[in-house]
Amino acid sequence: MKIAVFAGDGIGPEVTAQAVRVLDALAIAGLERVEGDVGGAAFYKHGHPLPQATIDMAHGVDGILFGAVGDFSCDHLERALRPEQAILGLRKELSLFANLRPAKLFAGMEGFSALRPEVASAIDLLIVRELNGDVYFGEKGIRKLPDGRRQGWDMMSYAEDEVARIAHAGFKAAQGRAKKLCSVDKANVLETSQLWRDVVIEVSAQYPDVELSHMYVDNAAMQLVKSPGQFDVIVTGNLFGDILSDQASMCVGSIGLLASASLGTRQTPYGTVGLYEPIHGSAPDIAGQNKANPLATILSAAMLLRHSLGLEAQAVRIEAAVARTLADGVRGGDLGGTATTTEIGDAVLARL
Ligand code: NAD
Ligand code: IPM
Ligand code: MN
Numbered sequence: 001m002k003i004a005v006f007a008g009d010g011i012g013p014e015v016t017a018q019a020v021r022v023l024d025a026l027a028i029a030g031l032e033r034v035e036g037d038v039g040g041a042a043f044y045k046h047g048h049p050l051p052q053a054t055i056d057m058a059h060g061v062d063g064i065l066f067g068a069v070g071d072f073s074c075d076h077l078e079r080a081l082r083p084e085q086a087i088l089g090l091r092k093e094l095s096l097f098a099n100l101r102p103a104k105l106f107a108g109m110e111g112f113s114a115l116r117p118e119v120a121s122a123i124d125l126l127i128v129r130e131l132n133g134d135v136y137f138g139e140k141g142i143r144k145l146p147d148g149r150r151q152g153w154d155m156m157s158y159a160e161d162e163v164a165r166i167a168h169a170g171f172k173a174a175q176g177r178a179k180k181l182c183s184v185d186k187a188n189v190l191e192t193s194q195l196w197r198d199v200v201i202e203v204s205a206q207y208p209d210v211e212l213s214h215m216y217v218d219n220a221a222m223q224l225v226k227s228p229g230q231f232d233v234i235v236t237g238n239l240f241g242d243i244l245s246d247q248a249s250m251c252v253g254s255i256g257l258l259a260s261a262s263l264g265t266r267q268t269p270y271g272t273v274g275l276y277e278p279i280h281g282s283a284p285d286i287a288g289q290n291k292a293n294p295l296a297t298i299l300s301a302a303m304l305l306r307h308s309l310g311l312e313a314q315a316v317r318i319e320a321a322v323a324r325t326l327a328d329g330v331r332g333g334d335l336g337g338t339a340t341t342t343e344i345g346d347a348v349l350a351r352l
Contacts, residue, residue, distance in 0.1 A: 010282025011292035012067025018294035018345030039083035040071030063308030122229025129241025170235030180232035256293025270310035
């Protein structure tokens with residue numbers, strides 16, 4: 001079993017360090033770990049946010065634990081050299097098209113949601129976000145119109161096979177949960193979304209046990225804060241899934257709590273090759289201050305054990321330790337507490 005840790009920028013190294021401590025504490029026999037450079041850190045060291053050596057390393061492991069990328073000092077660079085290209089490039093390079101972003105309210109955390117406690121308490125949902133297509137990967141540019149005005153443009157598109165494979169991922173996820181799938185789109189305006197909806201309906205014929213519904217993304221944003229308990233699995237495109245998952249994080253208390261798994265179809269001897277990361281970014285405003293919540297990254301490590309290494313029992317152990325850490329009132333600044341990044345890591349280790 002071999003995993004890679006790509007810590008990246010800002011709070012990335014701080015939060016991955018705590019997840020690595022947790023993995024080390026489990027002392028998993030035969031687990032080898034390597035480290036690679038990504039993001040702004042890789043750019044300043046090697047001149048590229050996703051060096052070939054990192055890509056090669058990514059191809060040789062069962063799973064990747066990813067911190068975060070993003071460095072404002074790189075925002076003036078041409079897009080291909082910006083830190084964010086590291087995560088976008090890895091998702092594409094490894095064909096990791098299915099991004100699972102679970103959001104569940106931890107016991108006793110009702111008072112820390114941005115929603116009223118009785119609304120928040122019902123949250124147990126999974127966002128299945130498509131990760132290889134949409135407006136993210138279409139042609140784009142800034143051009144001059146004939147009259148001299150500048151125009152920014154980004155091409156949004158989904159091919160039917162791209163929609164079908166993420167629809168299958170959504171239906172399968174729902175089969176393992178409460179068997180409800182809500183497909184979120186903007187079919188009332190976008191042709192891309194009309195095809196999305198048509199294909200999701202076609203695929204649904206193969207999953208008669210799953211109750212399928214459709215919702216426009218603007219309404220979904222509203223319903224997510226009005227009555228999030230109505231959702232089981234949400235399947236949606238790359239852009240809508242990015243936005244709705246940040247919103248879901250505040251419904252359970254903090255973006256520092258939301259983990260993710262990005263999966264494709266390549267199998268390891270124990271599961272599926274995947275990349276695991278918190279849904280948050282490099283948080284430059286708190287970077288280097290030992291203030292970041294590492295729980296999303298620790299929970300991402302649990303997802304790595306579950307999906308890529310087949311170590312379900314170890315994943316559950318980590319998740320239980322995180323739940324007890326929160327139940328015991330160990331909270332960082334993002335949840336109104338005073339615990340530092342390392343203290344939260346200490347607390348999880350103690351409960352493991
Ligand atoms: P962000 O997620 O980094 O931060 C948003 C807010 O949430 C900030 O106030 C931050 O302090 C807070 N926050 C985030 N994670 C936290 C944690 N673990 N604990 C406590 N507080 C936390 O989003 P942003 O500010 O929009 O972006 C910053 C940079 O990160 C940008 O360069 C962006 O492109 C990048 N980014 C990268 C990823 C990724 O690597 N997958 C994801 C999102 C954003
Ligand atoms: C995320 C991030 C990334 C995305 C950025 C950094 C490219 O926001 O993982 O949610 O938009 O997918
Ligand atoms: Mn995002």
